[in-house]
Amino acid sequence: MIRNWYLVGIAVGFTAFLSVSSLPYRDNFSDLPGPYCENIGCCDERQDSCSVPIMGTLCYCDDFCNYTRVDDCCPDYWSHCKGILPPPTTTTIATTTLNNDPQQLTSCTFQERTIYLGNKVQDNCNECICEAEGKLLCDTNVCMIDPNITSVINRNPELFGWTASNYTEFWGRTLDDGITFRLGTLPPQQFVMSMNPVRRIYDPNALPREFDCDAVWPGYISGIQDQKWCGSSWAISTAAVASDRYAIVSKGKEAVHLSAQNLISCDDKREQSCSGGHLDRAWSFIRTYGLVDEDCFPYVGRNENCFIKRQGNLLQSRCKPPLYGNRKARYGVGPAYRLGNESDIMYEITRSGPVQATMKVYQDFFTYNGGIYKHSDLTLSRRQGYHSVRIVGWGEEISYNGEQKYWKVANSWGRNWGEDGYFRIARGTNECEIETFVIASWPRVDRKIQLANEIPNSE
Numbered sequence: 243m244i245r246n247w248y249l250v251g252i253a254v255g256f257t258a259f260l261s262v263s264s265l266p267y268r269d270n271f272s273d274l275p276g277p278y279c280e281n282i283g284c285c286d287e288r289q290d291s292c293s294v295p296i297m298g299t300l301c302y303c304d305d306f307c308n309y310t311r312v313d314d315c316c317p318d319y320w321s322h323c324k325g326i327l328p329p330p331t332t333t334t335i336a337t338t339t340l341n342n343d344p345q346q347l348t349s350c351t352f353q354e355r356t357i358y359l360g361n362k363v364q365d366n367c368n369e370c371i372c373e374a375e376g377k378l379l380c381d382t383n384v385c386m387i388d389p390n391i392t393s394v395i396n397r398n399p400e401l402f403g404w405t406a407s408n409y410t411e412f413w414g415r416t417l418d419d420g421i422t423f424r425l426g427t428l429p430p431q432q433f434v435m436s437m438n439p440v441r442r443i444y445d446p447n448a449l450p451r452e453f454d455c456d457a458v459w460p461g462y463i464s465g466i467q468d469q470k471w472c473g474s475s476w477a478i479s480t481a482a483v484a485s486d487r488y489a490i491v492s493k494g495k496e497a498v499h500l501s502a503q504n505l506i507s508c509d510d511k512r513e514q515s516c517s518g519g520h521l522d523r524a525w526s527f528i529r530t531y532g533l534v535d536e537d538c539f540p541y542v543g544r545n546e547n548c549f550i551k552r553q554g555n556l557l558q559s560r561c562k563p564p565l566y567g568n569r570k571a572r573y574g575v576g577p578a579y580r581l582g583n584e585s586d587i588m589y590e591i592t593r594s595g596p597v598q599a600t601m602k603v604y605q606d607f608f609t610y611n612g613g614i615y616k617h618s619d620l621t622l623s624r625r626q627g628y629h630s631v632r633i634v635g636w637g638e639e640i641s642y643n644g645e646q647k648y649w650k651v652a653n654s655w656g657r658n659w660g661e662d663g664y665f666r667i668a669r670g671t672n673e674c675e676i677e678t679f680v681i682a683s684w685p686r687v688d689r690k691i692q693l694a695n696e697i698p699n700s701e
Contacts, residue, residue: 481504486596
């Protein structure tokens with residue numbers, strides 16, 4: 243049976259229920275008494291016959307009902323099938339007398355607290371005000387952290403494969419805040435996406451089942467950073483991958499922590515600082531001008547003035563130049579190149595170190611606490627953004643759903659998030675588009691070091 247989506251929403255008075263922008267738990271649907279899904283008992287997968295007549299049309303109870311552009315779930319789908327319950331009613335009316343004033347004052351009840359007429363209260367990322375007749379009127383922002391999503395995932399870890407957390411730092415922030423200030427990678431331009439991946443000659447069957455850059459190159463891999471409330475993942479991941487590869491290619495002789503702030507503040511003609519940037523342009527800037535080290539230009543998580551000239555003697559800026567080679571040079575790289583598929587990415591990491599990936603981030607990712615992440619169907623907003631990260635390894639894990647392959651990825655939200663700042667995400671299925679645009683570059687390590695280490699020239 244093919245659903246006739248044109249029928250959905252025809253009924254008068256049902257349109258608001260079907261609106262994608264309407265979150266299910268904002269209304270208890272008291273005007274649409276049920277039960278619906280509770281009676282017919284089908285919630286899993288796609289079952290087109292799992293429908294109930296309602297207001298002259300049909301609503302559905304299967305997993306597919308909230309995948310379309312028109313939400314045609316039955317009123318009790320979220321509570322019965324997903325365990326997402328509506329908040330308690332907050333329109334309790336109370337009266338009191340102050341200073342023996344006989345005039346009755348109306349108040350509202352919010353989480354067992356009394357809110358008097360005209361007073362405001364904060365509900366996560368939304369501000370509420372108590373209005374006449376005991377009605378608590380609230381903003382309708384979608385928040386970064388939704389405790390309903392966290393609760394459902396943690397009650398079903400074997401189903402989702404990962405656990406969630408209500409992070410204090412993200413609580414009270416809107417989803418728009420998270421996408422704007424905690425991500426910060428602009429989608430690659432079309433001509434960049436058409437760049438042909440490099441091809442290597444290797445045996446895919448010889449690749450190890452597990453690999454971790456930290457274990458293979460101890461002391462060479464950059465630590466976890468916190469980008470703070472600055473959309474700078476484009477700069478942090480670029481500088482970190484370049485730093486890792488300088489240390490690996492030079493075998494520790496040119497180990498350096500390169501400055502992401504150098505990119506944020508100085509690449510100001512083609513990038514947008516804390517409002518986002520393009521990865522190809524970031525690598526082009528390093529190739530043309532090079533970067534300084536972190537001590538010279540430390541990260542502050544905001545757009546600082548660029549005090550370093552693009553060319554000239556670093557010593558004049560009180561910055562340390564590279565230990566080897568041209569003492570007036572910056573830390574540069576060769577042309578960036580793209581990697582095409584899962585095994586190409588794995589081979590590249592074993593040969594040269596971490597690579598940079600762009601992924602699509604949805605609301606539920608902000609709550610990730612541990613496990614192998616896959617985007618859930620609990621996200622109630624279609625808002626999403628792009629984020630840049632470092633893939634530093636991979637592995638396999640036996641779970642309730644059988645053998646699961648994953649990437650080990652370094653994030654830039656500090657060590658209190660995820661698995662000590664890292665996360666694992668499903669590998670080989672292009673989860674959240676993480677395998678769509680993966681790039682890397684060779685560092686311009688001095689040729690004397692390369693010859694001494696028997697490493698091929700990067701140019």
